[in-house]
Amino acid sequence: MVVEQRGLDPAPAPENPHRRRRLGLVGLLVLLAVAAVLSLVVGTRSLTPAEVWQGLFGDPGGDQQLTEITLIVHTLRVPRTVLAILAGLALGVAGALIQGHTRNPIADTGLLGVNSGASFAVVFAIYLFGLQNPLQYLWFAIIGAAVAGVLVFGLASLGRGAGNPLTLALAGQGVTIFLAAMTTAVALADTQALFVLRFWNAGSVQGVGFDVIWVAAAFIGVGLVLAMVNLPVINLLNLGDDVARGLGVNIVAGRTVGVVAVTLLAGAATAACGPIAFLGLMVAHLARWFTGPDYRWLVPYAGLLGAALLLLGDIAGRLVVRPGELQAGIVIALIGAPFFAVLVWLGKFRQA
Template sequence: MTEVSNWKSRSPVLGLIASIGVLVICLFISIALGAADISLKTIYEAIAVFDGSTEHLIIRTVRIPRSLLAILVGAATAIAGAIMQGISHNPLADPEILGINAGAAIAVVVAIFIFGTSEPSFYVWCAFLGAGTSAVSVYLLGSLGRGGLTPLNLTIAGAAIAALLSALTTGILIISQRTLDEIRFWLAGSVAGRDYAIIAQVLPYIVIGLVLALALASQINILNLGEDVAKGLGQKTAWVKIAAAVAVLLLAGSAVAAAGPIGFVGLVVPHIVRLLIGVDYRWILPYSAVFGAILLLASDVVARLVIRPQELPVGIVTALVGAPFFVYLARMKVSK
């Protein structure tokens, strides 16, 4: 019995280490494959003995920053989705479905339309503002429904707000060709064409959001026992929810600012993780970070190869994976 107990205590650690190993493999595949395939030997030489050749420049200035950004955005989006599902007790919660991505996106579009700027630092703050405003609006609208802020009311409110904001975004782009030209690929969700500057812009916010999320893991576990039980155990549930909302805004806002509104990663990944390791958020959050990074890296590779030498925005690939999964979850929720 002791050996079984020790194995169970070690298995999440071993699984996480194995997952990180898969992530490293996906990173090298992402760097190697694209419009022009590059060998692993050339990748090593570009990192260790850079000679300024075209292939080495492609690796250092295009493939590596693109892959690193995919890791950051995938991890941030997946953790944001896991926190939202844990705090709201809503299995359908996700930055895309609850309108947070749409809020961040329209804020960036409006800023470009009015001010004509496309500075990455400006993207970040506009995305935070839009994501926060949208989250508050969804929360208030969901609270007005019959029965209060139930998971179903929250999902319906999020879908309504997301549809409204998407329609407004489309309207702005129709009347402003300049804004459309600057932002159309970003709006579909893409990590292409990004450099180290955008990584430097969003990395501090993602790190702060990640640290805050991991610090809240035990509190989310207690909150999942029920509001009354959590309060009975001395938890200040309101502060936990506020801190969780801040973490979600930092993570989701940074991800949208860097790569556009990439959907369904935050929905799919936490469910896969729960199937593998259970409901302990001390493990769900780090696993979600790694699995989210793997999913977005793999999706980006598919996006590059499916119509090579051209490529799709990665947001289209994640939607093809996530939309059927969302329908499945919705049907399961209704059947219950």
């Protein structure tokens, strides 16, 4: 009787999860705003917030110091801050999407061959056409990422395991290894391609102008729209293909939209600043700790976390080896590798 009575006792009212998640989004936006201000202030030459304000909106006139500050802010600090936010947002969303579609908790944007496709296209374009302007090989990087994504998705759609997340992961790894080998072969045959690849592969938001950023932003914008449309489908797909099909989900169409979104997001970000390893993997897990498995909340959290983390990683890279700089991709990798090891140690990869 005691057991029955306990079973009938009303449970304490849980905290409203939607309110907590909304507050979390506001907190992430505040963190991102603070990081953006720090990005404008911190560098080889430190600036005060007042100097940054003058550099952004003031008229330098004949003031040599103010002219120099304006040049630093407009041509160096603002573009890299905007690119870090855009690329981090894109990679964070793409990382969450690819984990959701493959139901694989160690999936990253490189799983679809996007990073390796972009790298191979850049090296091949430089080798064939001698391109040196980032705006020129940006287009090749986006095309290479898209072709790799389509190739992986096409291979995963063949045979008995068609549409299976494991098949998608295996196809992605096969294409990635092949393209990485081809990239190395082409780069070793051409000094200029090897020189560009050496710095591009490190992953950096430094030295990229708005001519490149606007092109990347257009692709990222389309990818974000497709990602938002795809969120309800991911929630149903994570119940299992049979359940999702029974609920009326067109699995092939849903996965196709997801793959296109990941390809656009990761491809454009990789094309603009090079591959950033571990970022999508990390922020997807961090977001899941805050939001649970609901991708309608998880994906926005992952995007904002990705933007903030990449921006903070870029800031840290400016500080640790002053007056030089450490590329943001290297900083993120230094954080991501132990993060990955801790997740394995805690057994967090048993379930997506």
